[in-house]
Amino acid sequence: MSWRVTLHCTRTEAEALPESEELFPFSDSPPVIVADEPDPHAPDDWRLFAYFTEQPTTRELILLRRLAAGSEPELTHLGEDDWVTISQAGLEPIRAGRFFIHTPTHRDDVPDGATAFEIDAGLAFGTGQHDTTAGCLRALETLAGRSFANIADIGTGTGLLAFAALSLWPQAKAIATDIDPISIDVSQDNAAINGVRIGHGPGELLLAVADGMDHPILTARAPFDLLIANILAGPLIDLAPAFAASVTPGATLILAGLLDTQADGVIAAYAEQGMEVVERGDGEWCVLVLKAAQRSVAASWQPLTEPGGGLSLPFQ
Structure with a gap:
């Protein structure tokens, strides 16, 4: 029972x-x-x-x-x-553009031609059920015709958005981080379920526990040409300078986890960093797509060599 x-x-x-x-x-x-x-x-x-x-x-x-x-x-x-x-039982599959997000109970319901990810209900956040996660998936799809080589998913939850990004840009390098160690454990399990390779190379995903951008692996991997952050409005505002310093000139940022009433405050924080809004999104939970300035703070970022040697990584 x-x-x-x-x-x-x-x-x-x-x-x-x-x-x-x-x-x-x-x-x-x-x-x-x-x-x-x-x-x-x-x-x-x-x-x-x-x-x-x-x-x-x-x-x-x-x-x-x-x-x-x-x-x-x-x-x-x-x-x-x-x-x-x-x-x-109450977690129905989510269809967001080409993406089909489902739990194990709907494994046999994947539509033809869909890019499917199996995300089990559990302790981490980002199963696709919330409007912000589905909105981020749709935002990623609108960028499908572009090329990205170095992707960061900050506050990854279940790893879903990083998985989706790698499905669109299979030759890119990607890193997914979260402040919650449970989320990183869950993301590693989900990566195995969905056939996402863990590693440093093209088409592979690094996972790390990190508070915002404060981690040597993020420092080593920067600057990013695509940065995704589905967190909350307050942290997004606080992280605006760090995000601006960690992306390439002209980089794309997808920001979510904020109500439409909070969007103006977030937009203002990133405008101070020279970023402009490309897409604001609709609905109560909006998803912002931003473009970094062509001559951004990232010019002062000094990329390090790929981590190795004495740097101990949690997942390799």
Whole structure:
């Protein structure tokens, strides 16, 4: 049988989730914890679902309460169905241009001619269900006729946007980073599922845990001619100088994770860096496509040789 515990939380609490093994070190079968944003119109109202194979104990419920301040656990008996089937039942495939994003339960539903990626529901963000992720996929497709050689996906979540970029530009080098180590673990698993090669070379993806642009691998890989960042408006504004310094003159940036009401503030921050808006996007969650100045701050960036030797990489 299966049991589900539901807690209401903030996005900050959802992003701070520990791994189940860390939260329940005493358990031989720890629950699987999934974060969900039920209403895109309320970007800070999230839910946590913890799926147990057996009825959770009082001790386990107390530990879960610590993940979401002020929320009382809601316990639901799910019957005999497997928790994976239940947790993914509401996650319908997403079609964004040529891209078809699906969970394992829809593996046989891929349309002819689609570029499909299998992204399991789990602890990381960016499964394609949110408007920002789907919007980024559509923005990438609009750039398909152009050529990019060095791509960065900052705040990658599940790795999905980096995978999509490499499918469009298979000879490019790509790096995907996230501040959350769980996201990088999930991205590595998703890369294996979707046949994305991990490595330094053309057509390969590097993965690293990084806070913004603060990582030696990003320094070594810069400047980028395509930079994708699906995060939040505040961090996007804070990172504007660092992004501008890490891209080539005339580079393309795809920025998302912001409401339409926040777009003007983000645009202003990047205009100060000499960038112009190419596409603002529609809807409540807009996706900005920007072009870096032809003579940008990137001129002062000193690219390093490809990391190796004494630099230890988390994934090679």
